[in-house]
Amino acid sequence: MVQNLSLWLFILCFYLVNTGFKADTQDEVDKRQPYIVYMGDAAEKYHVEASENHHNLLSKVIGDESKAREVRMYSYGKNIDGFVARLLPHEAERLSRDGGVVSVFKNTQRQLHTTRSWDFLGFVESKYRRSETVESNIIVGVLDTGIYIDSPSFDDKGFGPPPAKWKGKCVTGNNLTRCNNKVIGAKYYHLKQPNYNDTAADYDGHGTHISSTIAGVAVSNANLFGLANGTARGGVPSARIATYKVCWEEGCSAMDMLAAFDEAISDGVDVISISIGGASLPFFEDPIAIGAFHAMKRGILTTCSAGNNGPGLYTVSNLAPWVMTVAANSLDRKFETVVKLGNGLTTTGISLNGFTPTKKMYPLTSGLLASNVTAGDYGEPNACQSGTMGEDKVMGKIVYCEVGSEEAGGSSEGQDHIVRSLKGAGVIVQLLEPIDMATATLIPGSYVFFEDGTKISEYINSTKNPQAVIFKTRTTKMVAPAIASFSARGPQRISPNILKPDISAPGLNILAAYSKLATVTVYPDDKRQTLFSILSGTSMACPHAAAAAAYVKSFHPDWSPAAIKSALMTTATPMRTKDFEAELSYGSGQINPRRAIHPGLVYDITEISYLSFLCKEGYNATSIGLLLGGSNETKKEYRCVDHKQGLGSDGLNYPSMHKQVGSTGTNVSEIFHRTVRNVGYGPSTYVAKIWAPKGVRVEVEPRIMSFVKPGEEKHFKVVINGVMEETMRGVLSASVEWDDSRGHLVRSPILLFQAGRM
Structure with a gap:
């Protein structure tokens, strides 16, 4: 019995070693990270469920079916072919070499950018x-x-x-x-x-x-x-x-x-x-x-x-x-929040302050005067950072907070929250640079520009009894957009x-x-x-x-x-x-x-054009082919050489025209090729109108395009030659606008950017 058990253990160990299986240690478990394995287009690709194909591929790489099932987190298969699994780096690298895989990359957290x-x-x-x-x-x-x-x-x-x-x-x-x-x-x-x-x-x-x-x-x-x-x-x-x-x-x-x-x-x-x-x-x-x-x-x-x-x-x-x-x-429109000081000075800040003052004036202090820290302590009281002010010096007062340095550390907590926690009556925050974004405050508050903040600070330090009041935000007009x-x-x-x-x-x-x-x-x-x-x-x-x-x-x-x-x-x-x-x-x-809804002309781009663009950008032809979809039986090999386009340096029939030119010299020269389709209701003739800065020549060939029927396409090219003046500081801005004299103005911006000049 013992001999038979030893034989079975030997066979099991031999199998595990030769299949590459190795149980995860706790350290390896901790090292496993979610990776996204992207495999292209899923439509009509499989005769079996995509998840089964993903499991088989993962099992082959990891060497164990149960482990593959344990580490797999997501399977995509309706339109996007791919899956997510908790992998070790060497497993991710092996998957990336598979011919059916476009890319393997770590899962990341992205942020949220009337x-x-x-x-x-x-x-x-x-x-x-x-x-x-x-x-x-x-x-x-x-x-x-x-x-x-x-x-x-x-x-x-x-x-x-x-x-x-x-x-x-x-x-x-x-x-x-x-x-x-x-x-x-x-x-x-x-x-x-x-x-x-x-x-x-x-x-x-x-x-x-x-x-x-x-x-x-x-x-x-x-x-x-x-x-x-x-x-x-x-x-x-x-x-x-x-x-x-x-x-x-x-x-x-x-x-x-x-x-x-x-x-x-x-x-x-x-x-x-x-x-x-x-x-x-x-x-x-x-x-x-x-x-x-x-x-x-x-x-x-x-x-x-x-x-x-x-x-x-x-x-x-x-x-x-x-x-x-x-x-x-x-x-x-913009939102302004007015601050009035005890000496009669009025400044205008920005915020979304919904509080109406209940008094004509409130005691005013600064973060520095409300400080409860000594030299060498961590944080900047002048910036009203957390833990730097005493409640006895803040309670019932409006607090003026200067701009703090990032190097000083301290809390990322907002000054309004910090001052409220100390039972303050309001907060005025000095801005290093003007802002245009209004934000809601927990207590009466206003964000003032640097110069106005300096005047507030001077007032506080010029009197024994500084006072201020923060009014409810008001709406005013501004030039836009x-x-x-x-x-x-x-x-x-x-x-x-x-x-x-x-x-x-x-x-x-x-x-x-x-x-x-x-x-x-x-x-x-x-x-x-x-x-x-x-x-x-x-x-x-x-x-x-x-x-x-x-x-x-x-x-x-x-x-x-x-x-x-x-x-x-x-x-x-x-x-x-x-x-x-x-x-x-x-x-x-x-x-x-x-x-x-009535643009007159459109610049269209097909899926194949995007694939050709990816070829031009240097992406792998095999990976690009996986984006086409279709079953393994019907899919043809994609070759970048078969899909060349003569659209210039940007490689696409894009509605805007842009080129990053070299950082040396001031002479610029570029050609853009474009195709437009008539989406109007009948015959039409468009004439190109050009705007360009002094010293730059922009030519459109042909200058006139005539369309007989909807759906008709015409080709043109834009040729740019000239000198980028020092006053342009590396940005040459021009435009071409097609005008049919019947209300259709089809405008494309042209921008040449000279890296290193700004």
């Missing part, structure tokens, strides 16, 4: 053309923090049942016990242990704000603290909403986003809005680029936020040419000759629906609830563009995503107030949905 905005865009409800019946068949998928279903913006009164094409589900849970005929779908994606937040309900407010900006029904008397009072509505108020919750307290996981994309495409959405971003990555390692590519293949346009890391250059994210990347611009200071700028790093962002839309101080499951501020101890809130970010600009795309699609349901994007870009309104970065900050300009 009463007036639609009127500002010329969308006055009684004056713009809409077909409510057609619009009600449009479904917009929103990947975000979920939705607050009980918001009045999502009332489904008068709505019929969901469109017949809808294949999605309503996954109910805590605080989301139903969907309706407005919000027709709700799903959530989260692989952590179940908790009370495992629901598509919105505990943040971000997703609700975005969804209502796109398709919220009209709600009168919408406001925050009485600010921005009016009727709030979305751009396509008759459209349906499908929410896909992929963002949680810790961020937005790449593997969750891919799962949401995979399902949203099959569910039947027409447009996808995703206000999420992160570090720029190669397209085959970027979950948004991957998901949006497969959406594009099924005729779905994805709109993405450009990011909030401006105003520096090279900050733009969501760079794939098949997505519409949206910058944030201002409206013609202008690009928001935080909005990310190009040029981009992944495909340097594709101009990003593509377009801009209102994203500064936008009022829209909010979740009553969230706080007005980010702090849990803020007990104030609101049905509407004012938020800023390219996150707010993205849904404006998504709604505009849905609006165009309601008139042209057969147009490709690229054609819809082209219509929005070529009809965009040039910015009234321009910053030095020009098109690097706003692309083609501010969206103009009413003009976009």
Whole structure:
């Protein structure tokens, strides 16, 4: 018996060693990390379930079927072929060498990047053309923090049942016990242990704000603290909403986003809005680029936020040419909060302060005077950092806080929260640089510019009894549109000759629906609830563009995503107030949905054109072939040499024209080749109008294009020669506009950027 047992143990050990199996030690368990294994297009690829194929591949690499089952987390297989598994680095490397794998990359956490905005865009409800019946068949998928279903913006009164094409589900849970005929779908994606937040309900407010900006029904008397009072509505108020919750307290996981994309495409959405971003990555390692590519293949346009890391250059994210990347611009209103000092001096700051003062004046102090720290202690009391001030010196007073240095450390907590915790009556915060974004405060508060802050500090130190009062925020007018200071700028790093962002839309101080499951501020101890809130970010600009795309699609349901994007870009309104970065900050300009439904001409881009572009960008032909889909039996080998295009350095029939030129010398020369399709109703003749700076010659060949019928295509080229003057500081901005003298103006910006000159 012992001999037989020894023999069996020997055989088992021999098998385990030769199959490569090795039980994970605790150290190896800790080292296992989620990796996304991307395998291309899933459509018609397998005769068996995709998950079975994924399991077989993973088992082959790991060497054990049960271990493969244990470490696999997700399988995508409706549109995107791929899976997620907790892998060791050497296992990920082995998978990346498999011929059926496009890329293997670590799962990452990405971050979340109205009463007036639609009127500002010329969308006055009684004056713009809409077909409510057609619009009600449009479904917009929103990947975000979920939705607050009980918001009045999502009332489904008068709505019929969901469109017949809808294949999605309503996954109910805590605080989301139903969907309706407005919000027709709700799903959530989260692989952590179940908790009370495992629901598509919105505990943040971000997703609700975005969804209502796109398709919220009209709600009168919408406001925050009485600010921005009016009727709030979305751009396509008759459209349906499908929410896909992929963002949680810790961020937005790449593997969750891919799962949401995979399902949203099959569910039947027409447009996808995703206000999420992160570090720029190669397209085959970027979950948004991957998901949006497969959406594009099924005729779905994805709109993405450009990011909030401006105003520096090279900050733009969501760079794939098949997505519409949206910058944030201002409206013609701003929110000002006035501070009056005891000496009669009045300064104007910015905030969303809903508090009305109950006294004429309050005692005023500074963080430095309220200090309870001694020399050498950690933190900066002048910046009102946590733990640096005494409650006895703050209680009942307005506290003035100077700008603190990042090197000094201290808490990232807001000064309003810190001063309130010490029972202060209000806070005035000095800004190092002017800002345009208003934020809500926990107590009466105002953010003042540096010069005004200096005057406040001088006043405090000039009297024994300094006093001040902070008034409730008021709404005033401003010149607009202008690009928001935080909005990310190009040029981009992944495909340097594709101009990003593509377009801009209102994203500064936008009022829209909010979740009553969230706080007005980010702090849990803020007990104030609101049905509407004012938020800023390219996150707010993205849904404006998504709604505009849905609006165009309601008139042209057969147009490709690229054609819809082209219509929005070529009809965009040039910015009234321009910053030095020009098109690097706003692309083609501010969206103009009413003009976009009749653009005259469009620049279209096919799937094969995108694949050719990827070849030009240096991506592997075998990996590109996996994007084509089809079964292993019907699929043909993809060869980059078969799909060359003569479109110049940018490699695509893009609606904008952009080139990064060398950093040495001032002479510039470039040629762009383009093709446009007539989408007008009859014969037409277009003449090219050119704008270029002094010293630069821009020629269009041919200068006149005549079309006989709709659908006809014409080719032209743009030739640029000239000198980049020192005053341009490395940015040469021009444009070509095709004019048919019948109301169609098809404008393409031209931008040459000289690296190292700015």
